[in-house]
């Protein structure tokens with residue numbers, strides 16, 4: 001599929017386009033960020049945070065450290081006024097191979113004691129793992145995820161918690177859990193049906209574990225753009241992130257929070273929540289600034305908005 005980035009690359013002037021590409025080159029870092037062993041976090045442009053899954057030699061398989069580092073990372077981002085939008089991608093050959101199968105035995109092991117106590121402990125562990133992706137959804141800053149190559153098992157759980165999904169032409173998605181003997185339990189079964197319109201397709205993917213390739217992912221609505229390769233995708237993700245970051249953070253974050261609230265509630269409840277939300281947010285200085293810029297036919301990106 002022809003993508004807006006590719007079109008943009010041809011239509012925009014070189015002076016506008018080149019800074020974007022050079023920022024993309026700085027987006028892939030060499031090592032995990034200190035404090036993390038599985039994530040590399042950087043700021044490729046003002047107000048944009050890039051979180052890269054960074055265990056390329058193990059295809060970004062999600063080990064124990066990863067599950068807790070995601071919570072730390074997104075909790076930090078949620079409260080960071082310097083960040084207005086997040087881009088998530090994977091280092092190396094693929095986006096992610098899903099849960100670390102070598103770790104799995106120790107995650108699911110139980111002491112062999114009382115069933116009730118084992119079960120209670122297991123419930124606590126599963127809820128903790130669920131939090132690793134729910135923290136993305138709870139983050140008020142929009143999260144754009146860019147997938148290349150394989151996105152397996154836990155990878156699908158992760159991307160369905162993100163707000164905008166992009167992929168490369170070589171990407172494939174697999175709800176692999178039934179193949180390893182479990183029902184997906186960290187978000188796919190709850191969120192994928194809300195992302196993809198066809199319940200039948202969701203059921204098929206989850207029950208058969210078949211691979212879904214980029215074109216079908218686009219046709220089904222799982223992703224909104226398919227790019228020819230990773231470099232074009234990262235340029236596209238950054239461009240989209242810039243567009244979001246250039247707008248009022250009060251408006252953008254209010255939009256994310258209310259979209260998610262509405263997804264999980266009736267229209268009447270969503271409208272009620274919205275009215276309560278906006279009874280304070282409509283008093284923001286951002287509205288006056290944005291309205292003036294609009295009257296003057298200026299892009300919102302020309303406005304300086306205060307940090308949020």
Ligand SMILES: CCC/C=C/C=C/C(=O)SCCNC(=O)CCNC(=O)[C@H](O)C(C)(C)COP(=O)(O)OP(=O)(O)OC[C@H]1O[C@@H](n2cnc3c(N)ncnc32)[C@H](O)[C@@H]1OP(=O)(O)O
Nearest residue numbers: 057058059061097098099100101102129150153154176177
């Ligand atoms: C409560 C928690 C709930 C969470 C549930 C989540 C469930 C799931 O995620 S189910 C899905 C599990 N994942 C898989 O079954 C995928 C297994 N991997 C692959 O199929 C391939 O590795 C892949 C297609 C991703 C890439 O193939 P490629 O040929 O490029 O690489 P490999 O030579 O196979 O692997 C390179 C090294 O990475 C290690 N590795 C790959 N995947 C995993 C993994 N899931 N867990 C642990 N390690 C993994 C692989 O062993 C190689 O390591 P080394 O031999 O040391 O080089």
